[in-house]
Amino acid sequence: MNATHETITLNNGVTMPAIGLGVFQSPPEETAAxxxxxxxxxxxxxxxxxxxxxxxxVGEGIRRSGVDRSEVxxxxxxxVADYGYDETLHxxxxxxxxxxxxxxxxxxxxxxxxxxxxxxxxxxxxLEQLLADGRVRAIGVSNFMPHHLANLxxxxxxxxxVNQVELHPYFTQPDVQASNAEHGILTQAWSPxxxxxxxxxxxxxxxxxxxxxxxxxIASAHDKSPAQVMLRWHIQQGxxxxxxxxxxxxxxxxxxxxxxxxxxxxxAGIDALNTDVRLGPSPxxxxxxxxxxxxxxx
Numbered sequence: 001m002n003a004t005h006e007t008i009t010l011n012n013g014v015t016m017p018a019i020g021l022g023v024f025q026s027p028p029e030e031t032a033a034x035x036x037x038x039x040x041x042x043x044x045x046x047x048x049x050x051x052x053x054x055x056x057x058v059g060e061g062i063r064r065s066g067v068d069r070s071e072v073x074x075x076x077x078x079x080v081a082d083y084g085y086d087e088t089l090h091x092x093x094x095x096x097x098x099x100x101x102x103x104x105x106x107x108x109x110x111x112x113x114x115x116x117x118x119x120x121x122x123x124x125x126x127l128e129q130l131l132a133d134g135r136v137r138a139i140g141v142s143n144f145m146p147h148h149l150a151n152l153x154x155x156x157x158x159x160x161x162v163n164q165v166e167l168h169p170y171f172t173q174p175d176v177q178a179s180n181a182e183h184g185i186l187t188q189a190w191s192p193x194x195x196x197x198x199x200x201x202x203x204x205x206x207x208x209x210x211x212x213x214x215x216x217x218i219a220s221a222h223d224k225s226p227a228q229v230m231l232r233w234h235i236q237q238g239x240x241x242x243x244x245x246x247x248x249x250x251x252x253x254x255x256x257x258x259x260x261x262x263x264x265x266x267x268a269g270i271d272a273l274n275t276d277v278r279l280g281p282s283p284x285x286x287x288x289x290x291x292x293x294x295x296x297x298x
Contacts, residue, residue: 035061
């Protein structure tokens with residue numbers, strides 16, 4: 001691994017930068033500038049999604065940066081409204097058009113949607129076809145629990161390259177990580193620095209993992225920020241992480257996580273913070289098709 005820009009080789013041989021810029025909840029008017037800043041900082045991986053409604057601005061930011069398209073790993077997600085075989089093939093066209101690219105590096109399903117799993121299977125089979133056609137370089141899933149994954153693998157051929165799930169020190173999902181590892185699937189963390197523990201409007205009773213004494217002590221020992229500690233924790237254990245920010249200073253700080261390592265005791269101390277409490281929506285209890293979100297054509 002490169003000491004300043006670590007990469008991970010996926011189960012189909014494709015190489016992906018371990019750290020990516022996430023743009024969830026990034027306002028469209030701020031997204032292009034954030035992507036431009038990230039790429040100028042050194043990021044080469046951008047994570048978006050059809051339902052973020054900012055894919056067009058991601059593409060604009062990539063072009064604005066002057067970084068060659070071949071150097072940027074673009075990851076996006078198919079929303080549940082576009083599940084089903086033909087619908088997902090069209091979802092690719094919509095995303096690729098907004099991003100301004102012919103090939104998407106990693107295309108994943110946003111939710112397992114077990115309430116309508118036949119459509120989920122159809123969507124994944126469309127991803128398999130896109131992969132075979134060379135229109136995507138790797139395919140995967142998001143928010144899949146082990147039982148969702150088992151059901152998917154019974155009906156499909158290509159093992160997902162990535163499973164993107166909520167994962168931070170307060171919610172480490174060891175069973176999901178173990179299941180992913182068993183199948184050779186990379187675990188990718190959304191909310192990798194525990195942003196969901198302190199998002200405004202997500203519940204006043206929540207405590208911020210940024211204020212956790214264990215995290216702050218390790219940060220002080222290494223002269224790093226709590227966010228950098230958590231990102232290094234992910235990378236050192238072989239996960240991918242996609243921290244979100246639109247602030248150029250924080251974007252740069254979140255990328256500066258490659259020149260130090262933690263002891264086994266420090267890693268164990270962070271692992272011990274796990275509460276097994278999910279803060280995002282449960283992929284079994286919530287039917288995202290009821291949210292009424294449709295993805296526009298343009």
